[in-house]
Amino acid sequence: xxxxxxxxxxxxxxxxxxxxxxxxxxxxxxxxxxxxxxxxxxxxxxxxxxxxxxxxxxxxxxxxxxxxxxxxxxxxxxxxxxxxxxxxxxxxxxxxxxxxxxxxxxxxxxxxxxxxxxxxxx
Numbered sequence: 001x002x003x004x005x006x007x008x009x010x011x012x013x014x015x016x017x018x019x020x021x022x023x024x025x026x027x028x029x030x031x032x033x034x035x036x037x038x039x040x041x042x043x044x045x046x047x048x049x050x051x052x053x054x055x056x057x058x059x060x061x062x063x064x065x066x067x068x069x070x071x072x073x074x075x076x077x078x079x080x081x082x083x084x085x086x087x088x089x090x091x092x093x094x095x096x097x098x099x100x101x102x103x104x105x106x107x108x109x110x111x112x113x114x115x116x117x118x119x120x121x122x
Contacts, residue, residue, distance in 0.1 A: 006118055009090050010111040011047060011069040012098065013037040019058045031058050035067060051092035058095070066098040070107040
């Protein structure tokens, strides 16, 4: 039995709307993206992505553009309107438009390398 655990995501989808930059109460900067992933023979899925300290150039990405994201899945809880809410999102470590072939490939190689390292160590 292999006893390993990891939280790694490789996501390729179309940017639904322009990226948003938010400043958190801590003063940290966060970029928010919404991607739509088409699924053959099924409904498309909308995936919220946040990228802490992502580069400002992300704000120039255009809706409809194919984006490659590597990161992890996170479910966070927060108070809103007097009740506890939750949101599941992808926290990006790397992201690039698919048209930037070398950057996009480097992101995918990062995921594959991490998975390979886990299986070798198992």
